[in-house]
Amino acid sequence: GQQVMQIPQYQHVQEGEDFTTYCNSSTTLSNIQWYKQRPGGHPVFLIQLVKSGEVKKQKRLTFQFGEAKKNSSLHITATQTTDVGTYFCAAPAYGGSQGNLIFGKGTKLSVKP
Amino acid sequence: NAGVTQTPKFQVLKTGQSMTLQCAQDMNHNSMYWYRQDPGMGLRLIYYSASEGTTDKGEVPNGYNVSRLNKREFSLRLESAAPSQTSVYFCATYRFAGGVNEQFFGPGTRLTVL
Numbered sequence: 001g002q003q004v005m006q007i008p009q010y011q012h013v014q015e016g017e018d019f020t021t022y023c024n025s026s027t028t029l030s031n032i033q034w035y036k037q038r039p040g041g042h043p044v045f046l047i048q049l050v051k052s053g054e055v056k057k058q059k060r061l062t063f064q065f066g067e068a069k070k071n072s073s074l075h076i077t078a079t080q081t082t083d084v085g086t087y088f089c090a091a092p093a094y095g096g097s098q099g100n101l102i103f104g105k106g107t108k109l110s111v112k113p
Numbered sequence: 114n115a116g117v118t119q120t121p122k123f124q125v126l127k128t129g130q131s132m133t134l135q136c137a138q139d140m141n142h143n144s145m146y147w148y149r150q151d152p153g154m155g156l157r158l159i160y161y162s163a164s165e166g167t168t169d170k171g172e173v174p175n176g177y178n179v180s181r182l183n184k185r186e187f188s189l190r191l192e193s194a195a196p197s198q199t200s201v202y203f204c205a206t207y208r209f210a211g212g213v214n215e216q217f218f219g220p221g222t223r224l225t226v227l
Contacts, residue, residue, distance in 0.1 A: 001172075009153065031214065042203055042218040043156065050212070088155065092214070097163040099144045099207030099214060100171075105155035 002027070004091050006104030014112050019076040021107035023089035030092055032065060032072045033101070038085040046074075079111050114139050117219035119204050125225045126194045134189040134222050136204030144207035145187040146171075146216070147179060149200040156203065162187055194226045 005024045013019050023032065031050045035043040047056055049065035049072060056063045060083075062075045076083055086106040093100040120135045138145065147159040158171030162181040176198060178190045191198060204219040 006155075033214065033216075035216075042221050043216075044218070045215045048213050048215070090216075093158075097144065097161065097169070098209065099163070099216070100146075100158065100161060101216060103156040105153060 002091075002094055002102050004089060004102050004104040006089055006107060008107055009105065010108050010110075012110045012112065013079050015081060016078050019079050019083070019109055021074050021087050021089075021109075023072045023074075023104050025070050025091055027094075028069050030069075032069075033090045034063060034072075034074055035088045035090060035103075036085050037088065037106070041085075043088060076109075079109070081111050081113055084109060084111050116140060117204055117206055117217055119202075119219040119222050121222060122220065123223050125227065126191075127227050128195060130194050130226075131190070131192050132194065133191075134202055134204075134224075136187045136189070136219055137185050138187075138204075138206045138217075139185065140206055140208070140217065141184070142206035142208050142217070143184070145181065146205040146207070147177075147187070147189045148203045148205065149173065149198075150203060150221075151200050159189065159202075194224075196226045198224065199226045200224060 033048045034046040037043045053067045054065040060077045064073045086108045088106045089104045090101040093102045117138045143164045146161045148156040157173050160179040162168045165184045180188045202222045205216045
């Protein structure tokens, strides 16, 4: 079935270091979304990428969509303890209703002060 | 606005017991979803409802039933709970606005089946 592969599964960084998580699909995606889940919390929408090669920034977070629209990345510059959580990418599910998503397994980020 | 609410927040069941997880939204969204989240497995779709009066199976529907009671409410029922159903359950809604697809999640129900 349709899958969205996300790596790494875990990342431990020192505060101030950079962090990147990658998301890959075997098929071309119409769009990709990123969500953040704080420890003990629920996923919260961060951003959607639609265009080939698109780059969007939110303060220290940079999101990229690959030229072939099969991969995406989230890069955090100079991590802070507030960045702790699990980051998920999500892509539209083929054959399902509009709005149905397939989620990657997430990258759990821990930040050591 | 409360957004998406779920009850209960925590629940412990014994094997074979039944229970219903409740979800309600005040955002007037048509689509609603039930996910389960297990360590290292991400979010897996159990059932969804594209609109009031319709429900469909997701990736992992076995052992669950759902009811879309009205536009606001979407409940998930475990008829005979099993330890494999120990998980965190999230309800979500969907909105497409301004070209952006976005899901909104409730706070979750943490279920343990002994």
